[in-house]
Amino acid sequence: MLSLLAVRLRPHLRPRTLLLLPALCLLYVIVLIPFTPGIRDIRKAKVDQPAQIYSADGKLLAEFKPTHREWVSLKQISPNVVDALIATEDRRFHEHHGIDWRRTASAALHTFSGNRQGGSTLTQQLARNLYPDEVGRSQTLTRKLKEAITAFKIEAVYSKDEILETYLNTVPFLYNAYGIEMAARTYFGRSAGQLDVLESATLIGMLKGNSYYNPVINPERALDRRNIVLGQMVRFGHLAPATLDALKKRPLRIDFERQTEEPGRAPHFAQQLRKWLIAWADDHDFNIYSDGLLVRTTIDSRLQSMAMQSLMWQGNQLQSIANAAWGGRGGCANANGDLARAFVRETGEYRAARDAGANDADALKHLVADRSFMRTVCENKTRVQAAFLALDPRNGQIKAWVGSRDFTQDPFDHVQQARRQPGSTFKPFVYGAAFERGAMPTDTFIDQDVTIPVAGNETWHPTDEAPPSGRPVSLRDGIAYSKNRITAQLMQTVGPARVARLARNMGVRESPLDEVPSLALGTSPVTLKEMVSAYGSIANDGNYMEPLLVTRIENRQGDVLAQFDSTPERALSVDAAHKLIDVMRDVVNRGTGSTIRTRFGIRADVAGKTGTTQDNADGWFILMHPQLVAGAWVGFNDSRVTLRSDYWGQGAHSALPMVGDFTQRALRSHLIDARARFDLQAPPGAWQTAVTRLRDWIDQTFGKSSKPTAPKPGQTATQKPVRVKRAPAEPEAQVTEEAPQQPPVFQTMPPLLPTASDAASEAPASAP
Template sequence: MAKTSGKAKKEAAKRNEYGRYKSWFWTIFAIGISAIVLLFLLASWGVFGTMPTFEELENPETNLATEIISSDGKSLGKYYNENRTPVKFEELPDHLVNALVATEDERFYDHAGIDAKGTMRAAVYLGKRGGASTITQQLAKQLFTQDVSQNFVGRVLQKFKEWIIATRLERQYTKEEIITMYFNQYDFLYQAVGIKSASKIYFDKEPMELKPEESAVLVGMLVNSAYYNPVRRPELVEQRRNTVLGQMAKNDYITEEERDSLQQIPMEIKFTPQGHDEGVATYFRVYLQGFMKDWIEENPKPDGTKYNIYRDGLKIYTSIDSRMQKYAEEAVHAHLANLQKEFDKQNRNNKTAPFRDISGEEREKIIRDAMRRSERWRILKEQGKSNEEIAASFEKKTQMQVFTWKGNKDTVMTPKDSILYYKSFFNAGMMSMTPQTGEVKAWVGGINFKHFKYDHVKQGKRQVGSTFKPFVYATAIDQLHLSPCDTLPRSLHTIEAGKHNNQNDWTPKNSDGKYDGMLSLKRGLAESVNTVTARLIDRTGPKPVIDLVEKLGVDTREIPEVPAIALGAAEISVFEMVSAYSTFVNEGVYVKPMIVSRIEDKNGTILYQHVPETRDVLSKEAAYVTVNLLEGVTQFGSGTRLRGDWGVNDPYYKAIMTGYPYNFSNSEIPIAGKTGTTQNQSDGWFMGMVPTLATGVWVGAEDRAVHFGSIRYGQGAAMALPIWGLYMKKVYADPQINVPKGPFPRPEVVTIQTDCSSYGKAASENEDSLPDELDF
């Protein structure tokens, strides 16, 4: 009995002890659950840090780059603090989305923001068999919880916040929207924020153009873009890419055969940085930046605040054609690299190189002035250095990266020597425009924006030489109803002091030294005979010429009202010259150049729509006759280099005429144009027009003392015309651009005689005896 009682007591004690354990278990479990619930509640109430509001979840605040878009739909560049341009889900290829889900969140379509199975696995194995963060949690972290605490408690609280935000995001957005936001948000390094920037920077493609193996590279970077860096660790990234492809096969997005095939493809990265100094149309983008600054000042948001091009995600649709821009940049680079080679060759024995026709003292003065204008001088001056100390610093060798025609080069030289080095380079300004609409199709402001910031299209103004003469001829045609067939003496002509505000007698000379016989106006302009132009401005007076030039869009405030302007001493920009010449092609109607067609906000709402600005300047007949005169330049004058292969075996042509012969058919492609050369060959110009495109080219150096020693090499027909020829050959060869080859438009009624067939015959007979210089 006693034994039975003792056994019962022991069993009762065990039951009581089990009950206590059970009670403690459920109590601890309840406390744990309550604590977790409480933590969730406290986190959601913002106790552990501010939580996003409903409005913030609806419209997450991100820095969106403003994108510059060409007329043919290509991205020219961006303005940004963060280089992020959002895409829509429809713009993402299926294999990119599948790679993301297979690698980062296999059960993405089955959970509501938190993967319970993944979370339990991570807790049991302490993350050794994979993490538990879903795509939605990673998005929550990127959007709202980027600052991660370094201590354990902080990381736990951070995770609670991510869970809460993730579940809210799942309620707020569809799965497709979450994937899209994730791809738009991630930073892929090198200013590649978001999948669109990453596709462009690493593969020079739009996201939809990515191949499966390329998508796998970008998805592989998502785990840690700094570690899996395609530029610095290509072998590691290729291994990671293959892991992603394996995950795609595991989740049945691709077959095992496709996996094996894709893994065998060598990884090819086409690294294309999108910094502000790189890419296409760099000079244009800087000018556009100023345009946008003015537009923003005049067009505030509905709430009164100002737009920000660095974070508001605007889309700027421009007139630039990406293909024509590419051809223009290629033409400038090809010819100037060739021109520079010849210039350097001719300068080998020049003691004042790269300058000519100056003394050693003048050379040193140019260098001293450049030193004082430099950024180095400004910075050292702000640091309190004396002028002597600063000047001495320019004599000390230092490491630097300099521009060469074969790419940037690391070297060691003194800052003073670098000034001389950069002074020696020829530069260029080039603009191409559709006369009928004012659309600027190509804009090349220089040879390399990183090293030469000055824009020679709009910012720079240089003497235009003989390219000014058509304005004198157009004034004479408009006022006096002259014909291209009318003749004037080639002989010397003096405009006496006191006439037309002329302070002294003015007797210009012809560059070829010929003064005999009579010349038709067509021949006078084609051969750029100075005495003929002088006679014309004597008859019209300089003021009507200036008035016409002003109506053609040129700033005339610095152009003096004297006869000597007829030969091109005025300083005018490429931008102004192209718009002025375009008016002749557009039947006398001036159209203000247009660079922006419309501006949209990030939602696609149109904020700005271009409205053309036009005005009648010349009659249709006067404009047509002027174009007819300018056609003579390419038929009988210095522009004949565009037509045939005259002089093709001349060593001079091989050395200087890049891409020669151009072989533009006289019957198929009408070309009106004018070359121009200024004093001492410091500036070379060519203005060329076809019926639907007007293009201007200027070539010269920063200092006018840097020039060729002879007119043979330094004239506009050798310095600038080849760029036009190379550019237009590529434009005509591209069927997608489709520049028509028909004749210039002719008015229904033309009372002025333009058929000077007798002159054309004489010119063709004397073609082989054309002088080297026809455009001075």
């Protein structure tokens, strides 16, 4: 009964149904429009507008691109590429408005008959490539409709040439090569404008399936596909038919080379900045790859170049020493067999041999006998590494940042990522904590054997290169000559907890510090960035300034979006900071860092500290100038490897030359003022200022001015004497004015026992 009724009603419903279906389809399309990219997004996506990173002196340091791509205009692309693309992918490209209805209908018929074909135009493919998240990639009707809507929008905004240019610059070609320019360089070693017909056909042929038609690993498939593209070019009038047979017989002639991104002027700095900028952009609704941000950094490109040159110069010399120490290139097996075998056991080749069933002896014997393998292992392990950082202590702005000897060889950043024992460069925190408690540079300790009890019924016995003299040594001499026994006794007096707290306040804020007596000699690993930042606090009258990477961020129109500066935080009293600078001057005037004066001829007002760790695994030196603090670290990625020299392994001979050469260059270039001096005069207090003003008022009011005085030579009777603020004497001749002598506070104070928080002591660091 129901079926009979349906048959009778069907002719009456047919016209309504025919009208209803298009209406429903149209409604569905309208519903999908808000879920496709808007016109504003499409305008932004026409070309990449990556964040551009500029130095403080206006030099381009880097561009943050999402992929390895170099944008070229359509005029810079060979016409052969465009002809091959249109003939193969969209022959009616210049006739349609985003969708080729004839091709779409033909593809649908073939698909329904079991022969699946694609009907997307270049504009639709571009929509899918630019907006994979919004359009999607699933083979559904919804995805095709979104793709078509987006294609219409693109055609409404851009010309055909602009669409072709954008398409060719955004399509992927494997091996991290995006766009036709990088593809041309990767597969043929030339630019996109130099591609001939065969090369153009090969690259366009890859678009059907990059991996399947990869000319590097599937040359036969790539050749067949290239010839199909050539046939299409002939069919649609882009190539003369007479040339086809000859062209098809030509080989591929691939000249493959992976393209590497240029490291730039400050690659490690840019690497760290990218992380920071991504977080900032996410918080403020910006995209570092497309919003055209202009980032003004604190780096000075001139100082950056000097730092890289100094590090390369000294690093190469140290590498020669390391090669000799380890038996020449690839000779670590001869220099230290046990350690070389340990290196081998850590390789993937050794693990593969063991997984294949070889025992330890056989795997080692086979690999050690492979000279090429051992050369690679030894060169990697015995490659000298170094890091360098310089900042302005007055505002915390980082001026130079070098994270390794060669970014392309070792992108690991030894400035911020590597934590190494600082050795004696940590000692200023001990002396600073003592000066904070009232100690004077003239206070003394006896140079004698020291045994300090630590937790677990153990003792710590710090030593120096020279045996104990039994004589009193002042704190000034203790830091100048980096006396471990004197520093250890001072540590007993002030306590590890107080020293660790001061180090954190001054800049060592990320690395954990073990509050044990041996902390005095730098046994807790820290980063170079933390140490240079902390020395900046010393140079800045005890005020900590957070290290600054960026001064401001602008949009592409030059409008300022954000500005950044550091706020001073009191970490050490002014008086203690001045005492610390004064005694650290002696390090470079006559102590372990004296080659700053004797070898590099630096006469400016500077102070610093050397540092060396156990077995000479790490060499450090940090130098303070009123306008610039610079520090260097030297070592190996594997701390088991050292320079194997008691001379070259010391920070005074490994790291100091980098800082000395850099500072010498900066002074000669007048990027820092050779006449600048640390102002070690304490500012007058409020009471002293008031008394001085009152005295001046009394002098002016009650008679001193009523009695004319004879003019001084060269001064007329109408001139008034001018009070001139004299600069302090040169560092070598400076005399520090001390308070009246009192019994040394720290000599008479009994040593403090370790607190309950003291853990087991680590091995002491060697004296630099």
